[in-house]
Amino acid sequence: MKLKVATPAEIKSRGHGMTLRAAIAESPFGDCLIADSPHGICHLSFFDEGGRDSAIAEMRAEWPLAQMLWNDKVAADLIRKVFTRAEGAAPPLELFVRATDFQHRVWRALLCVPSGTLVSYGGLAAAAGHPQATRATGTAVGSNPISFLIPCHRVIRANGDYGQYRWGAARKRAIIAWESAHAT
Numbered sequence: 208m209k210l211k212v213a214t215p216a217e218i219k220s221r222g223h224g225m226t227l228r229a230a231i232a233e234s235p236f237g238d239c240l241i242a243d244s245p246h247g248i249c250h251l252s253f254f255d256e257g258g259r260d261s262a263i264a265e266m267r268a269e270w271p272l273a274q275m276l277w278n279d280k281v282a283a284d285l286i287r288k289v290f291t292r293a294e295g296a297a298p299p300l301e302l303f304v305r306a307t308d309f310q311h312r313v314w315r316a317l318l319c320v321p322s323g324t325l326v327s328y329g330g331l332a333a334a335a336g337h338p339q340a341t342r343a344t345g346t347a348v349g350s351n352p353i354s355f356l357i358p359c360h361r362v363i364r365a366n367g368d369y370g371q372y373r374w375g376a377a378r379k380r381a382i383i384a385w386e387s388a389h390a391t
Contacts, residue, residue, distance in 0.1 A: 209299050211247055211304075226244075226245070228277075229242035229243070230282030232282040242266055247302045248302050269352055317361065327365045359372075
């Protein structure tokens with residue numbers, strides 16, 4: 208994955224002048240909302256029945272002044288690319304996020320955790336260059352706007368407990384099992 212962080216001017220603009228292509232799509236882990244910007248995928252979240260409006264509101268809060276184009280075909284194509292990628296068979300997906308420097312470091316470290324493996328919050332904090340910042344690392348993990356692609360589901364507690372997941376503990380377990388089965 209290629210992770211691009213919004214510039215201070217892009218963050219300040221709150222999406223003004225930017226067009227996002229977004230839609231609801233079906234994934235192996237339930238319905239999800241995905242959005243693509245001119246710079247890359249900027250949102251991917253899962254939701255359960257009745258959670259559609261909340262998912263859309265959360266995405267809109269990230270880029271409140273962006274123009275939204277709802278495009279089911281784009282979403283279906285992106286979801287297919289996200290969940291059927293063979294490592295090395297396609298160019299890396301580009302991701303675009305609003306992030307603090309600390310979040311950026313944590314999310315970059317997450318992208319280095321191989322599919323099918325898990326890391327503790329402490330291990331991730333160390334990999335991000337802040338070994339004493341375990342709690343702050345957990346906060347950064349929980350604020351990730353691009354589920355699955357920035358693999359926050361791969362982070363567990365030091366005692367081996369899977370812990371919480373923004374999109375549900377059962378979904379986290381399903382994603383981990385799916386990745387383990389598909390790991391090369």
